Structure formats: structure tokens, C-alpha cells
Amino acid sequence: ASENGGWERVIPAFRSVCGEDGVSLGEAVREQHGRDESVHRCCPPDVVVWPRSVEEVSALAKICHHHHLPIIPFGTGTGLEGGVGALKGGVCFSLRNMDRVLDLHQEDFDVSVEPGVTRKGLNSYLRDTGLWFPVDPGADASLCGMAATSASGTNAVRYGTMRENVLNLEVVLADGSIIHTAGRGRRPRKTSAGYNLTNLFVGSEGTLGVITKTTLRLYGVPEAMVSAVCTFPSVQAAVDSTVQVLQTGVPIARIEFLDDVMIDACNSFNSLSYPVAPTLFLEFHGTEKSLEEQVTVTEEITQANGGSDFSWARDAETRGRLWKARHDAWYAALALRPGCKAYSTDVCVPLSRLPQIIVETKEDLMLNGLTGPIAGHVGDGNFHCIMVMDPNDQDEVIRVHEFTERLARRALALDGTCTGEHGVGLGKRALLREEMGPLAIEVMQGLKATLDPKNLMNPGKVL
Amino acid sequence: ASENGGWERVIPAFRSVCGEDGVSLGEAVREQHGRDESVHRCCPPDVVVWPRSVEEVSALAKICHHHHLPIIPFGTGTGLEGGVGALKGGVCFSLRNMDRVLDLHQEDFDVSVEPGVTRKGLNSYLRDTGLWFPVDPGADASLCGMAATSASGTNAVRYGTMRENVLNLEVVLADGSIIHTAGRGRRPRKTSAGYNLTNLFVGSEGTLGVITKTTLRLYGVPEAMVSAVCTFPSVQAAVDSTVQVLQTGVPIARIEFLDDVMIDACNSFNSLSYPVAPTLFLEFHGTEKSLEEQVTVTEEITQANGGSDFSWARDAETRGRLWKARHDAWYAALALRPGCKAYSTDVCVPLSRLPQIIVETKEDLMLNGLTGPIAGHVGDGNFHCIMVMDPNDQDEVIRVHEFTERLARRALALDGTCTGEHGVGLGKRALLREEMGPLAIEVMQGLKATLDPKNLMNPGKVL
Numbered sequence: 030a031s032e033n034g035g036w037e038r039v040i041p042a043f044r045s046v047c048g049e050d051g052v053s054l055g056e057a058v059r060e061q062h063g064r065d066e067s068v069h070r071c072c073p074p075d076v077v078v079w080p081r082s083v084e085e086v087s088a089l090a091k092i093c094h095h096h097h098l099p100i101i102p103f104g105t106g107t108g109l110e111g112g113v114g115a116l117k118g119g120v121c122f123s124l125r126n127m128d129r130v131l132d133l134h135q136e137d138f139d140v141s142v143e144p145g146v147t148r149k150g151l152n153s154y155l156r157d158t159g160l161w162f163p164v165d166p167g168a169d170a171s172l173c174g175m176a177a178t179s180a181s182g183t184n185a186v187r188y189g190t191m192r193e194n195v196l197n198l199e200v201v202l203a204d205g206s207i208i209h210t211a212g213r214g215r216r217p218r219k220t221s222a223g224y225n226l227t228n229l230f231v232g233s234e235g236t237l238g239v240i241t242k243t244t245l246r247l248y249g250v251p252e253a254m255v256s257a258v259c260t261f262p263s264v265q266a267a268v269d270s271t272v273q274v275l276q277t278g279v280p281i282a283r284i285e286f287l288d289d290v291m292i293d294a295c296n297s298f299n300s301l302s303y304p305v306a307p308t309l310f311l312e313f314h315g316t317e318k319s320l321e322e323q324v325t326v327t328e329e330i331t332q333a334n335g336g337s338d339f340s341w342a343r344d345a346e347t348r349g350r351l352w353k354a355r356h357d358a359w360y361a362a363l364a365l366r367p368g369c370k371a372y373s374t375d376v377c378v379p380l381s382r383l384p385q386i387i388v389e390t391k392e393d394l395m396l397n398g399l400t401g402p403i404a405g406h407v408g409d410g411n412f413h414c415i416m417v418m419d420p421n422d423q424d425e426v427i428r429v430h431e432f433t434e435r436l437a438r439r440a441l442a443l444d445g446t447c448t449g450e451h452g453v454g455l456g457k458r459a460l461l462r463e464e465m466g467p468l469a470i471e472v473m474q475g476l477k478a479t480l481d482p483k484n485l486m487n488p489g490k491v492l
Numbered sequence: 493a494s495e496n497g498g499w500e501r502v503i504p505a506f507r508s509v510c511g512e513d514g515v516s517l518g519e520a521v522r523e524q525h526g527r528d529e530s531v532h533r534c535c536p537p538d539v540v541v542w543p544r545s546v547e548e549v550s551a552l553a554k555i556c557h558h559h560h561l562p563i564i565p566f567g568t569g570t571g572l573e574g575g576v577g578a579l580k581g582g583v584c585f586s587l588r589n590m591d592r593v594l595d596l597h598q599e600d601f602d603v604s605v606e607p608g609v610t611r612k613g614l615n616s617y618l619r620d621t622g623l624w625f626p627v628d629p630g631a632d633a634s635l636c637g638m639a640a641t642s643a644s645g646t647n648a649v650r651y652g653t654m655r656e657n658v659l660n661l662e663v664v665l666a667d668g669s670i671i672h673t674a675g676r677g678r679r680p681r682k683t684s685a686g687y688n689l690t691n692l693f694v695g696s697e698g699t700l701g702v703i704t705k706t707t708l709r710l711y712g713v714p715e716a717m718v719s720a721v722c723t724f725p726s727v728q729a730a731v732d733s734t735v736q737v738l739q740t741g742v743p744i745a746r747i748e749f750l751d752d753v754m755i756d757a758c759n760s761f762n763s764l765s766y767p768v769a770p771t772l773f774l775e776f777h778g779t780e781k782s783l784e785e786q787v788t789v790t791e792e793i794t795q796a797n798g799g800s801d802f803s804w805a806r807d808a809e810t811r812g813r814l815w816k817a818r819h820d821a822w823y824a825a826l827a828l829r830p831g832c833k834a835y836s837t838d839v840c841v842p843l844s845r846l847p848q849i850i851v852e853t854k855e856d857l858m859l860n861g862l863t864g865p866i867a868g869h870v871g872d873g874n875f876h877c878i879m880v881m882d883p884n885d886q887d888e889v890i891r892v893h894e895f896t897e898r899l900a901r902r903a904l905a906l907d908g909t910c911t912g913e914h915g916v917g918l919g920k921r922a923l924l925r926e927e928m929g930p931l932a933i934e935v936m937q938g939l940k941a942t943l944d945p946k947n948l949m950n951p952g953k954v955l
Contacts, residue, residue: 137843179684189656209928212904217842217907217912220840220912221914223933223955224939225688228688249740275601278777318785322779379602380681381597441678447685448685450682450684453685464675469671472665472671473687476939478942479941491686
């Protein structure tokens, strides 16, 4: 900023927008980093601002635009691909003070939230309404941040990802102008009016604008839920079961794969005792009666594929324990090697390609002496290797990096994508280019240049 | 084209790409118009070309680009908003000779199709696979055309629209370059890799590029299906039932509303005898057992809202007859006034706003002496007025036009959209501007200018 008059001129302008307490340098800045510091070097911003309204975001963006200062939107910092790093310095827009739930329409199954509202926060707000928001990436992420990274998670096989569940976005563009991607206040369940701006901004990872409000689709809380665990003789048997369950049309809510290493880690971390073998965690949502049938059909399929009897989690507490074990996979993996750090890498392939890629990946891990338990949303063909490594062992860090590139290229060779839900961020830009081809990348660059000609919005990410 | 050397120089170039039979002037050109000629004046192109491959589409586009000739993509001409009119003359790219079904992956629930493949064509190709493609706009439209207009229809409440069911597109851009919106050959069920180009082109109505291949998500054919008809004392009672059915999580496959005028027309046209009152046509998909429960729950809800007993359609033939009646709504409406023409207009609002907008719209029709039976995909809040009018009665044509604008503005005032599934095309450009606001329109114009700087792709549509 020095070339533009220095921070001493900008900071007072920021303060005049969002107050003394709304602007920070120094210590506060260090808090603003992501959970992904293990692989992506920590790049703190020069300044953090805490706007309290879209008008303040807009006013701050105009100042940044005038002074050519990068803008890095920040929700909860739970992203996994370095999306909140300030590669070129600049101003972190921390949005946690905008934390209102707005415009709940129960009969229409929709609600709007500001960026400070997290997934768990919204569901706790909805507790007495009979409605819920199912997209669940594990972390208690900001819903606007989830929109920005096109998050999904365990429930996506039934309820879709953020792409399918965002009805409208309020976005502040690089020049400070405010748009509503589906028109101000609009919330029809479907539309074919003009270009789909909503889904252009969903997954744009802060590189096209700052999301300041998200209108979401809600769902009725199922009358009943039941979870189960089933063990398989092979990865192939677990995947075959998944394909057949989907083929029969069982509306399964969750179908999560854990490999032998992952289940072993979960057993240790959560004092559980599941057999150490390829495993599916399943969840069924519906009426009591429909659950019976869903479970019967599914169990017939899993048993025909050599699966074990179901181990049940019926009441809320037992189910909670089961899914806590799944969501604690990250910490369970970390516990495998105390003192180490973890990085969860993510690919997605067509279902039929899963056994091949998982088997090859496990061989690769073994061959290279790496610790990388596998967990995944197998109903979508999406899985993660949670890479546990010693950040001080430079050789291991390099081997992990090379492994994640091989994994992504393996997914690309099998008609898949280098990221199913974590996004491109900092680490997968070269892979994105391989995935899309140079012409599609040129189109993306053209869109970016149109919306952000000065390249101020989260620069250095995605493209 | 005269200013660029005249057609006499361009036509031989076209012929050298796609042969003598692949280029036409004169008579053949007249065939290329849409079903919507009643309200949108017929604007035939100067030339029609019938390319046989993406390479030919690309080569033809390059010629057009060089000579500044508009390109109008043409699938089946079943669109309803004037999308295929050649407002500025130019070259119609008729894609029916590209009619291959490609790369069916049964285990992965996906398939790719060229633009000549229609919805019914694909489902008949899939007949023995246990799979189907559910998006059903009524007309036997080209699937690539359905992607281009973001089509949906009766099954969308359960299976989603084209937005949710297109995995990848091959697109020829204005300069003739070929891109794959999700990367060449890629077909993961989800991805967060880069900007969502797929959903930028879905619904772009030929204004950003020519779609030459679409990769679609498929579904398992349900074990059983059953349909029913239920009559209500009021629009409110029918809508309340719909909201409650969705709230309980019944995975209803179709829930279609017909007003008294529409059901009366259907009775006459199809020799049926349903009570002349607000009516729901319902369809349930699932296992035999789950159908029982879905039906019980739904019938309890409809009866609590004063609905009649269900009139059943269980076997395939009776169901076929029922849905034929619904799909024949257009012709049934036309038959109300022999010699007249019809125009189906389309809006979408949040569910809770449906009773108000339908009641107000019926009053408006009555007050203005217009014939406009109402049918709609009530589970999505989307409905159509099929306007039947005498095209030679200029006063009536004007009143219909004014009515459709009032209807759209009524939808906008209720947080809705001016089009749920027909698209903007020619007739709703001013309404799109009201819906989105000037800044979002500027963003759309910026995207258009980036992808098609010469404004050659279906000019005069959408924006």
C-alpha cells in the first residue's frame, strides 16, 4: 500500500467505516489463518477489518479498490486449500460480526444468513421449526464460506451440495457494488431467468466477490433416523454395495467409506472396537416404516457382497457418537503420529472407478512410507486421504506433496476431478489447468478479468 | 452478409465443411421456426447448416466469426420464448444430424448425448438398462436444447431441473473454439474445481455458445409407480396440501396443479370426467411397500385439507393416459377456441405465495376477458397460463401481452421470478432487467461480452 499513500492514509478511512474496533493490525492479524497451515505457508494480511453490514463491506471494498489493495474474505478459516492466505498482503475482511439469521420462511423452506452464521448455528436456530439445513462438511463452517467453496460433505448423496442448495447470494464486487445473483430478495425454488450468476459465485472461493448473504433451501427434519456400520472383505465389495443401493433407489442419507487404516485410527481415538477392514457408515432418514424397508433392502445388498451384519446406532446419542467418530477422523488421524500435522486432500471419480483408485492409492501410500487414512463420501465417488506428516521433515513434506499430485492425476485419468469439495485454493491451480484444458481456463480467466479487472479479489487463488 | 462479401462467398465455404446437403437456403429455411410463433414473429435465418460433428460446428462457427454472421443454434424448435428466431438474420445451426448417444456408463449413472438426441429418444435407448432420465418438460425436446434453456417440468420436484442433472457440456464458442465445461470426458457426480462453467452455459439460451454434447446424470427406474388425481375445494387447499406433503418428506415424484378451466379443457379434449375444480395430479415412485406409505401419508394430508378421495391410475396404461392428459394441456387449451393459437407463459414463486398469485391471476383473466387455463408444477411454485387467443384480433393480442407482463410483475412482487423454466428468450428481456436489477444485468452483459465480443451468438436474446 505504500505506493498508494501507505497504510497511514488507508487505516483512518477503514476506521471511519467500521469504527476503531473494526480495524486491526499486529496481533489480531495472526488469528486470521486457516486450519490448513500444515501445507500452505501462513500468509497473514496487512490489516483485518470487521465490517458489520453489507454497506460497510461495500464502503471498505471501494477504499481497497481505490488504493489497489487485495481483499481476502474470511469466514471461519476452516477451508483446507489455503484459501484465506494473503499471498500479496492486503486486507482480510473478517465477516464474523455479520451474524444474523434473516428472513426465515418456514412454509417455503428457505432462509437467509449472513457470513457469521455457521452450519451448526443455523441448525440450532431452526431447532423448533421442524426444518434443518443438511449440508455438512464436518467443520462448523460459515454457510457463506461453504457457498464460496462449494462445500458438501456426508449428506450430499441425498441432499446435494451447496450448488444445489443456494437460492440467491448477496455479493459485494471488487469495485464495491452490491449485486443479488438471483435478484434482490428473490427465492423461487427454481428459475431459468438469465445467466446463473448464483452458481458462478458458488465455488468461486472469494476470487470474484465477497459473499455477504446466502439464501438457502431447507428441508423437513426426518421423522426418524437410524445409522449403521458394516464391514467388508474388500474395497470392491463396499463400493459394489454402494452402487447397488443407489441403483435400487434407496434414498440413503449418508454412505461413508473408511479404509482399514482410518477405522483403526477411529477405534483408538474414540475407544471403539470396529473390525479393522473396509467399512461403511450408513444413515437412513424417513418415516419409521420407510426406514424398515430402506434398511432391509440395504442389508440384503451388503450381505450379498460379503458385508458383516449391521452394527446399529438407533437412538440420537449412539448416532451422535458414531458420527462424531466419523467427523473426528481428522483428529483420529493426527493421533496416529503425535506431534505431526495433517492435510486432507480430496478427489472425486465416477463410482465405478473408486475401487481401482483406492487400491492404487493405498499401494502408493505404502510404497512411499506415508500415513494417509482414507475416508470418503462414497455415494458421490468422493474421498479424502488425511495425510499425517512431520512438518519438520522436509523430505516427508515433499513426498506428501508429490503423492497428492499423483492422486489427483490418478483421479483425472479416471474421468474424475482433482477436488470434489475442498476447492482449488492455492495448492491445486496447476491441477485445475490439467483438468479443464487451456481453453476452458482461458474462459475462467476471462470471467475473472471481467468481474475483477484489477485482480484484487483473493488474488493468487483458483486460477 | 453482403457487407462482408455476400452469401455467394460464404455458402461455398459452408458447403466445403458440411457438404452440399448440409447447407440450405429458401424453402428449407422456413421449417426452422419454433412452436412459439403465435406471439413471437417468425424471423427465419438467411441460411441453415446441418453439421454432422463438433469439428464441423467449430469450422462453421469460425467462418461465421470471420464474416460477422449471427449463429442461431436449433435443436427441436420446441422452446416457448422465441429463442430460435433469427432477429438479425444469419445462420441457423440445425443440430439434428448429430444424434448419437455416447458413453453410457450404467454403473456410474451417466451418459453423454449429442444435440439431435431427444428426451424420449434417450429413454427409449435406455429401456433395457434399468436407468432413465427423468427431466420432462412435456415436449420431446432435444436434451442439449433442454440444457440450453434450463428446462425442467413435471418431475423436477423430485429429480431436479437441468441445472442439477448436467455434469458436463461440450460447447463451441463464438470464435469456433471447443471447450468442455467440466474438462474433457470428466463426469464426477460432484466437483468444486474452478468456476462452474457448466451451470453458466446451462440456461444461456445459445447466447454464449453452441452446446454440442451434454453429459447427464441418470437414475434407476423405480420398482413401482402409481398416479392419482385429487380434487380440492380451493386453490389454497391444494397448495396447503402440497406444502404439507413436502414438509413430511414424502419423496413425491410429480405434484401437478390444474385449475378448474384447465381440468374442464382436459376433460373435453381427452374424454375424461374429472370434477371441474382445483385439482392435483400426483405420482409416486418407489418400492411397492414405500408407495403404500407415501400414498397413505399424502392422502391423509389431502383429506385433512378437504380434498376428494384419490382417483387411481395404477397400471402403466392408465398412468400413461393420465399424464398424456396433463401433457396434452396445450392442445386441450387450444381446443377451447378452435382456430386460435396458444402461448404458454410461465412464472415461479415461493410456495406460500401460490394461492394469492393464482387467485389474483384468475381474477385478472376474467376481468380482461382472456382464456388462460392454469397448469403448474406446484411442488416448485411454478405455473403456466396457456393463453389462447385469436392472432388476427390485434386488441386481444395486446391484452394477452399486457396480461403476461402483469403476471410476471405479480410474481416479482412476491419474491418470485418471471420465468421458472421457459427462459427469457425474446419476450422477457425487460422483465429480466426488473427481476435482476441494473448491476446484476451489467454483470451478465460483461460475461456475454467476454465470451462473445462480436455479439454473434443468438443475438437479441436474454439480455
